[in-house]
Amino acid sequence: MSVVGEGSRSTRSVVISPGGTPAGTVRTCKEITCQRTLDLDLVRFTWNIENFSWYKDSRGQAYDVLESPHFQTDDGQYDWVLRLIIHPRPDRPADELCRDSVQIFLHLHNAPRETAHLKCQFVFVRFLHATKEDQTYQISRFREFRRGETWGFRRFIQRNTLFDPKNGFLQSSDRLTVKINLDIIRAIRDEVAKPARNPLLADGLQEGLQVLYKTMPHSDVTFVCSDGSHVKAHKAILSARSPVFAAMLSHDLSEQRTNTIDLKDIPKDVLETFLSLVYTGVSTTLDEHAGSILVLAERYQLTDLKEKSVDALRKKMCAGNAADLLPLADLHNAPELKNEVMEFMVNNHEKIRDTEAFRDFFMTHPALMAQLYERKQESSKRFKMEPPSSPGEHSRNH
Template sequence: MDMDMEETLTDVVQSTKQFKIGGFSVTSTMTNVEIIRSKRWNVAGYDWEVRVLPKYFSTVQRCDCVALYLHLCSEAPTHSTVKAKISCRLIDSSGKLKPYQGAVEPCVVFKHSGEVKYLVFLVERDTIHSSGYLQQDDSLIVECTLTVLRVVSDRSCAAGRPENDLTLSSGLHNHLGELLQKGTGADVTFLVSGESFRAHKAILASRSPVFMAEFFGHKKEESSHQVEINNMEPSVFEATLRFIYTDSAPALDRREDGVAVAQHLLVAADRYGIDRLKIICEQKLYDGIGVETAASTLALAEQHTCSRLKSKCLELISTKFEAFMSTEGYKNILMASCPSFLTDLLKAVHGKRN
């Protein structure tokens, strides 16, 4: 019996690139959300950016870290997604030290252009000088390997494929989302303003240091099968749970209230130490800030230590100061509850006019 040749259904495209962060010691003056962007990196036909946070404060490690995340610049294929993973390590150019491997993250799904995935913690800042990886010219060399999954499709077959045919599974996050929705095996119930949400302690703890301490720490609640959540809307808590399980927050993409959702989710992310969600919300607010939302966003940026976002707010306000002063946000938020911002506002306006 003749045996047909094997058919390749998928393969991967892999590329490795080194990034040099010069003047590393000077990056200690950067804020915890300031980023350094790489040039665009084309892998598997898609453009990517590596964005480095040289001084990111991790609520998990409770210290400043060198971290990075991956940004998809190209559009994802219609009715499909881009699946990729990145691994990073520190390199000693002298060759005396073996490469230092940072956290290795699982493969994730990019659904559209501009989507941010991963928050890879590479190394704690305090350990870099003693580690030997800081080069003599005060630079840090990071080597990143990007792996992109490619589906080798049969075009003639795809053209006649029925709409209800099976497609490539998007994997773990979808299954966890179904687990959250069905509540199978849930061992904790959250009560939020009269609404209840069932969840799984182990999953929550794996994603949030706050839940880890609450459910499994030394001060864990003896009777933690039912937890009441105060000072949060049910829809915000539900969206936070969804992000914990699926690593996505589709509510942020709504045109009518995406900015308002980002403001509420930023507060929740900071409350529960979900660093990636906080970064995504900061970027959403940074990109969507306007005169009407500047006051509320500025107040949030100050309260939750988002210095890059705060600077963007002040920059916008300084260029449109008169229009800003007539907004309800200025009257009801800054003047009523945050008068200390007036000094920063006046400095920003004065600096702009000079």
């Protein structure tokens, strides 16, 4: 049995802004996975009680409380006893409401430590269909047992139910079979796995590619941005990451002849975020430029970047930007994001309908509006999908 938890530890060279956002350059980022494993001893004890019907009417200490033989773990360190109380004593306050019940208890006689942690399961075996075994039982969760402690159920089963032959607890030989299953925790082990790496990069390469991206030594291609600024890169890296770049830089095209890629629709800061993701798989400014990264990832067929940008957009989705996200997801082939945005808009129409983004969306995307109407018909929520109100009008209740 194991429980896996994941965390991260980072060493940063940054300044934390009042809002908690790092301002600066992340130097290293290390992900650590820890796995917790429970070492268990399993004890399975079966107790056959012959001539059990004798105890139905017989009274006295010898008949009221039955105690099993001791049973132990393989190493003998844990020693247990099972107790069955056929006739609870009505003079005991705790047993006053249990006089018609059969009780079952587990007693920890000895243990190597003061406490033991375990899960126990009590079982009364039934034979309703010839040799087919059925069971009735109650189960506790993992719990703490102290050495010398007794624990169990005061109202495990009604006495008449247990002794009634029709219920199958007593076999033809007048035998009752009781079982107990113990899962004892002997040790807890925490193991730290090897740090997770970016799947795009082999061990030791990520840091090198971060340096390569920042310094761009031996660059052989130049991007031209919307403001006319130049950003250098490497043909080999671009071609390895994108089939579009690979075709562009290997055929007799202007990009291949001039070693220049014209991106006059892309600002420099967006391109730098894009290239950081292309080279290293990470960027501290992804959230800020997620919409533009989605456009570039679709354009250059970078599936991993597209997934990262969609995740970032999903986290940022709100009433104020949903109407902008829907056409973006539709235009750039992000069907999962589109579906989530449409569902969000249907469920939050009252908050969205008077935003500036929705007013523009309503006028410029009639086909998507029609799809929203269709989604509304499928929704169990009741609202009216109406055009946005005039800028000075307050939202109305429908």
